[in-house]
Amino acid sequence: MRHYVSEKRKLIEDFINGYFNPSVNPSILHDSVIYSLTAGGKRLRPILCIAAYEACGGRENIVPYATALEFIHTYSLIHDDLPAMDNDDLRRGKPTNHKVFGEAIAILAGDGLLTEAFTILSNTNYAKINPKTLLNIIAEISKAAGLRGMVAGQALDLISEGKEPDRETVEFIHLHKTAALIRASVKAGALLAETTEERVYKLEKYGESIGLAFQIVDDILDIEGTTEEMGKPKGSDIERGKMTYPSVFGIEESRRKAKELVDIAIELLRDFGEEAEPLRKIARYIIKRSS
Incomplete structure (x- = not known):
C-alpha cells in the first residue's frame, strides 16, 4: 500500500511540476498556485481515480486527468x-495561502486552479480516451464540485455555524462538501476505463462511502488529534460551532459509523479481483489515519 501510494504520488507531483513550466504570469500568481499545490497533502482524490481505473483494467496513463481533481481540491482549500x-491561518502545517499572498491573489489562485482543471480534463492529447468519455467525466466532476455538490455543502456548512446540531443537516454537509468530490474521483476512474455500468455503480457507491467516512474521521480528529499531526489547529470546528458528526452522534457512535461505511465500501469491491486491492487498503487506511 505504501509503495503504491508513493509511486502514484510521485507521478502526480511530477505532472504538477511539469505543467507549470513555463510558469504562469504574473509571477505572484504562479507562486501562489504552486505554494498550495505543493504544500503536501495525501493526493487522495487523484490516487483514488487511478486506483479505480486500474481496478477496471485500465492501462493508459491517466495521471493528467487524475491530477485535475487535485487542482479542484486545492482550489477548495484555498477558498475555504x-x-x-473559515478564516484559517494554518493548512498542512504552513500559513494559509491568503496569509502569504493576500486575499485577492489567493482568490484568483483558487479561481485559476478550478478552471485549469477543466482545461486538463478537456485535453484529448494526454491519453487514448474517447472524447465522449471525457465529456461524461467533465459533467460528473463539475456537478460534484459545483452548486449541487461541494459548493452547496460549503454554503450550508457556513450558514449552520452555531446552530443546534441535527442529523439531516450534518449528513447533507458531509455528503456534499467532502464525499461528492471523492465519489466523483472514483467514478471518473471507472468511466475512463469504460467498464460496465454495474462496476461504475459499485465504485461510485464505494467512493461515496469512503468519502463520508473520511469526513467523519476528520471530525473526530478535530477533537482527538493534534495540531502537529493534522497540520491545522485542533478544535477549530468546535470553536466555530461547526455542524459535525460528533456534535450530533457523539464520538463513539461517529467512530462506529465510519467503520460501518468502510465495511460497506470494501463489500462493494467483493466481485473485483486483486487489481482492486489498493482501493481496499485505502478504505482501511481512512479509519486509521491521524492526519
Missing part, C-alpha cells in the same frame, strides 16, 4: 481558508 469562509 479565506477570512470570509
